[in-house]
Amino acid sequence: MIKKVRQHPNQNEQLLFEISSPGKTGYQLPELDVPPVDPSQALGAAHTRAEIEGFPEVSEVDAIRHFTRLSTWNYSIDLGMYPLGSCTMKYNPRINEQVARVEGLAWAHPYQPESLAQGAMEIIAELEGALAEITGMDAVTLQPAAGAHGELTGILLIRAALEAQGNPRQKVIVPDSAHGTNPATVRMAGYETVNVASNEHGMLDPEALAKAVDESVAALMVTNPNTLGVFEERITEVAHILHAKGAMVYMDGANMNALAGISRPGDYGIDVMHLNLHKTFSTPHGGGGPGSGAVAVRRHLEPFLPAPRLRRAGDTWTWDYHRPQSIGRVRAFYGNFGVLVRALAFIMAHGKGIKLATQDALLNANYLRKLIEPHYDIAAQAPSMHECVFSDRRQAARGVHTGSIAKRLIDYGFHPYTVSFPLIVEGAMMIEPTETESKRELDLFADALISIAKEIEENPQIVLDAPHSTRTSRVDEVTAARKPVLRWQP
Amino acid sequence: MIKKVRQHPNQNEQLLFEISSPGKTGYQLPELDVPPVDPSQALGAAHTRAEIEGFPEVSEVDAIRHFTRLSTWNYSIDLGMYPLGSCTMKYNPRINEQVARVEGLAWAHPYQPESLAQGAMEIIAELEGALAEITGMDAVTLQPAAGAHGELTGILLIRAALEAQGNPRQKVIVPDSAHGTNPATVRMAGYETVNVASNEHGMLDPEALAKAVDESVAALMVTNPNTLGVFEERITEVAHILHAKGAMVYMDGANMNALAGISRPGDYGIDVMHLNLHKTFSTPHGGGGPGSGAVAVRRHLEPFLPAPRLRRAGDTWTWDYHRPQSIGRVRAFYGNFGVLVRALAFIMAHGKGIKLATQDALLNANYLRKLIEPHYDIAAQAPSMHECVFSDRRQAARGVHTGSIAKRLIDYGFHPYTVSFPLIVEGAMMIEPTETESKRELDLFADALISIAKEIEENPQIVLDAPHSTRTSRVDEVTAARKPVLRWQP
Amino acid sequence: MRYLPKSDLERRQMLDLIGASRLEDLYAHLPENIRFNGDLNVPPGKSEYEIADYFGARGGENANGFASFLGAGVYHHYRPVLVDAVVSRGEFLTSYTPYQAEISQGTLTSIFEFQTMLCQLTGMEVANASMYDGSTAVPEAAMMAMRVTGRKRVIVARSVHPEYREVLATYTRHQNVEVVEAGFDNESGAIDLRALERIVDKNTAAVIVQSPNFFGGVEDIQPLAALAHANGALLVHAFTEAVSLGVLEPPPDADIVAGELQSFAISPSYGGPFAGVIACKEKYVRQLPGRLVGQTKDASGNRAFCLTLATREQHIRREKATSNICTNQALIALMATVFMTVYGKRGLRELAEQNLAKAHYLGGELKRRFTGPYFNEFVAQASACDTINEALLRRKIIGGLPLARFYPELDGAMLLCCTEMSRRGHMDAVAEEFGA
């Protein structure tokens, strides 16, 4: 039975270009207080455009209604649970939005004099410190704009360090369970990917790994807990194998929500890792971004961090651009500062208590696993950390695959879990509740999945055709890709 | 055909008390920087409560989801047209919300020294001036909190003035088309209501009126344009009749959206009137309030206005409490200041252009009337100003009344019009689009009403059972009133 | 103009359909003397940026960055950020009064929760959906008591907020009502029970007492209620500092409670908009003014809410209504609802205790004028209020309210308020200036 939603009228809305009418305006500028300048005279007629053809013309009322209506077509954390494995969709505290808009922060120009930017620099320093403490690493850069960007930064750091030793090497080992950004990053850093298979518990096999590691290997990229939500229990041994061959260990910290306050990668041989501040540290996902991919390193990699670095000079902060061994910039300015503000606000709110948040994340995942496991096959026979991954094996036998189960969840009032990832699980159903879900919401979610399992037994078609309740029914993604229409045309 | 909405899943949510769990918290206070005090010692054990029985215990996440989900059960101006006659539901500019939150304004204490409140006082003075100019009156008080409160203030002003002349008199004349607040106000001011009937055009009949006016009559309360959306064309004559007997004319200015910039009540004999700043001047209705019921008077009533009054003393504003003839306070402090800020911001945005807004309001109403008139009976054969009132006469003949047509509009994606008011129209359908509706939205609205008219011809039951698409179907108001349940109990 | 969603082309098309040639034709039927053909004497329309600028400048002319010890009916409490997050949602901000229940369940449900929480807080059985503010809630409660008792005499404590008493005077002046003031005990600051005994009589409709009273003092309402009831009068409990309800036992013998919720996340905003409320015993509900939300079912049997008992109201009962109130303070009441939700049972208690502790810290440093128990406000005896306040202003502190303004008999007395926002350092500064 569907307990979580009922249907309700939801406003239609056309595209901006369709509601546009020539001469409507949604703006007004103050009167110009200097003489006007003729653009074609100042810039040359050839450089001056006639008009922006097709650009919308709507009023303020049209605009707010347009975007308000559109917004109601979205699911969101504010509406309910987002059980997306690997994505850590947790509550986004509103105070963080407010403090990011404090005038002196939101309107700080990256080139304003350092004497007038001490507050911003202090925030960066505070956050670097807090993240170093949480990861157990020695230094942090906040320049990368997202997780994948952090990965690139991290691998480039390894490359620079190895290069400084005389040989950047050729390969990076990536387990088959890894997120797509890992191999893509490897290539961008000029390396070749070597895939290694996980064992039957979904974990790295140190023995197999040892065989793959030689002097051509620069690093291993390991996600921990891995994408099955399983902690790599032999991580110390793994690090040892790499280090013994002069290679390094990069940890994809996308799953740090399983560890903050209870386990510090810096304590067991990780050389460099990234954090997704838009996951573990609650900065809003915003329909796809922005994020921040802070990179934390052990001391030996610190000289290679992107320039500039913060430096304390007496009573004040200053930017140190003189970093001769630096890999260089990975982004203009100092990173996604506004995201950093939010992440620090989140850390300040929890403080030491971040450990309880992590424990609650584990509690939620294991609670869900317990409720769901009788009805779906768990992917790996190993303890779950902050997420649990199931396989659709049992349901696929009746012709219903993970994708359809996911769509059916929508009718039950939930966003789907992560579908078809990790690749090593057949028909993966990857579920991460995070710590900010209540028992009530979890119970409803388990209830929905169990109810769907029953439907698959009794009436699989209803699952195959889902969703049934949405304003937009199943979307034809195949046609979208086959005949791409990527912009509106009259 | 329903063109404006489709159905979509909409989250259920229980009451706060039902999602509460003992020990959950959504707050944290800073550490106390002074010694704690034992309440029962400081206040006496008898005065100290054990706990607030039943009070909710939820987390911040629970709270934001709760109210976000609830919000999605509402219709709102941001989602679409609100054709509520007499209510002037227009677009609420977002800049007004921002400026009302400017720290120096939002955090101004009413008793802070005048030297530190000049900005707030200046805003009040500006708004008083602008409203006096728009109404053509001589002085304005901003103390009343809403329209009805303004009415009370206005009638008390008349009473005080008459009393100063020696006789407050006994009666106030109220047309049968008047809003319920008018007669209710009359009583609160210690007068008796005398009802007069409107003529067949929905207007006051000066001849009939003249008969009703004698020395016992203190005033006439007239709504202009009246609640049929018709301008009282003989208002000058009407005023004359009252004045000739030493009585005064109170104008209910709820419909000022028809007049701003094109007609000024102060120019044709109105002695006192109120404005609903939450109607004409766009301050948000907020699900029922707050409002502001500014009262504008001609010079002869100025001495009686509520104290305090603003006075210019050299370069600064000061509050003048010495108003010996004042009716006294109608509210603590200086009125709904935050609402005043928004109203002034609205006036500043339009400036002289407010005339065009009024013209557009008239345009929209007359456009709708033209589209709808072939299908529904217009209530009065007179030109419409900013709203048009129909009767369900034709539809009632087929058993469908205004209430059901209104509910059916919901299925078409609209909020209903005002139902069953004014009382003098049989099955009234009172439609006020305001100036902030686009042609597109009006076309869809007319289209919906026309389509419903057709449904009434072909399949009246679908209209009688409406709404069909909402998460909550027709609500049983009768049982609610018969067995009132006015609070949650475990 | 950005708020007008029309192009001239569309205006043209619409005029054509109507059969008019110019916008002016739409009101050409207005008599000549009625039409205003001039140009309003207001400035041209301004851009959003200029508007932001104007109000920013006005805000800058007010106090900014001052610590404040003003209370007196308007309190400086922290506003949880969730409050604006909720009330800024267009679905709440820009919705109308929820007469159409099927598309207003959001507002209706939240009002039902508001009513419930107000009952829990005040110990009453019914609470309405809001009044304009406390100062109008009190006279409305008085008139309610008069309707209930059929009497025309009300007694109001002199320690009720002076501006509330002014509004009461305005409301009652033309109703043939006798309003009698009950003085306070010069020592304790509480209502003078003996004096009260002398004035309560069988014609009395209500005894109105505020607690904590205007001096911050907690009244012992039990004997007052007993006295009122013995005379067949109702006891009206007024309050201005809602946070006090986190720790104070609501008087079980009150018949009507009328108060102001500004303390619940409603910014001082130079005096408004605030949210008043009236709560009462169930048996008086038919005399209660203002909107009420009730629980019922929809046609499918689901729980639903709607406005109810409308026969009390002006739009149904016209001159026989309990009040003329129509528009109330719904959005502001929603702020209070969110506030109560965020703080919850424990939070409101802890908040009240912090207020208590802060006030007693400063109260302990100063010479108090009254001996009675107090919550977060108290009256201090000063040598020269103005001198102290001026010195404090120089230290970016707004001091308390000199009481002589409202109580000539309390010359040299200053009403001071401390909340969870008051920092020890500022309180020490106040003590210093009092000592100086």
Add this chain to the structure above:
Amino acid sequence: MRYLPKSDLERRQMLDLIGASRLEDLYAHLPENIRFNGDLNVPPGKSEYEIADYFGARGGENANGFASFLGAGVYHHYRPVLVDAVVSRGEFLTSYTPYQAEISQGTLTSIFEFQTMLCQLTGMEVANASMYDGSTAVPEAAMMAMRVTGRKRVIVARSVHPEYREVLATYTRHQNVEVVEAGFDNESGAIDLRALERIVDKNTAAVIVQSPNFFGGVEDIQPLAALAHANGALLVHAFTEAVSLGVLEPPPDADIVAGELQSFAISPSYGGPFAGVIACKEKYVRQLPGRLVGQTKDASGNRAFCLTLATREQHIRREKATSNICTNQALIALMATVFMTVYGKRGLRELAEQNLAKAHYLGGELKRRFTGPYFNEFVAQASACDTINEALLRRKIIGGLPLARFYPELDGAMLLCCTEMSRRGHMDAVAEEFGA
């Protein structure tokens, strides 16, 4: 803790079901050396009020209330209030990447509109859903050009933002790519076409030119594109000041456009988050990095949108993807979308014209270092940049950017930016200090 929606009672119930007795049991399987049993060396959790206070104080330590003439890739434009009203809606703010199209049509539709408006602005046929920022969009565009041409050499104008060039260097260093700088004409400030002719060759994948360039100068891209095309290379048009597109004709011969949209209602925020974008000719779409939204239909035949052409992306193609980008800047791109909607066709033009007029007002007062046409930034020749800027700071004005920092050859030159926010009075003050 307020962000944790659980009571201890509920934790107990859940642990019971799991069969654990304490929370610690949930990770007891972690090896001892892996568990962190200490207490993190971070302060205890703070209240919302303290957090607001902390960041308020930090903001107070930055510049507040200064007029500013800084540009150089980050511009001070007015942010219409609708922008935050829209992006603050939880449905946008707290939603995930729209992989599940049926419950993400809001985000998808707005991105489709974004893509369309970017095409209209840039004259390109395809635009992606955003890149991290301009500085990463440019190297991604360079790599895209390399994939298209199969070549490993890029030419970048020295007048491209210096920090963008630094990022380009980092991205290309390990890709066996030769990056060659093309100088600017010392008189006009524009790219030196003659010099460029000498370095473009048949191995060149792309010529990257920024216009308006870092000096604010408008480049004549036509001959540059012709030169690139004659050599089989692509012309990449970079921009940092998106408002310029309101008046500047986009180069019709560009192949790829890579830019930064910070000017479109994205606050400077000490350098981010911003929104980059890459647009291109349709034929290069398979090499375009980043997300793309396409139009399609749902099962009922209604128009619908979805993420598409995912075979370019890392989650499908892994090491063969066009880029590793995953999370992008969606919400920030939405800000730009709202901005473009509010200003619209006329507004963006008028805005650009105001910027032009303001810059030319100040430019007319100062000695300009270059002669070429400029939009809202220009280089002024100063005697001593630091002295001028210090004097301006005393007048609450942040002056321009001394260029020697990035261009030793331009010692004594200062880059100044004027926008619609620049007031004449402040510009006169700048002119005064330059004259002094």
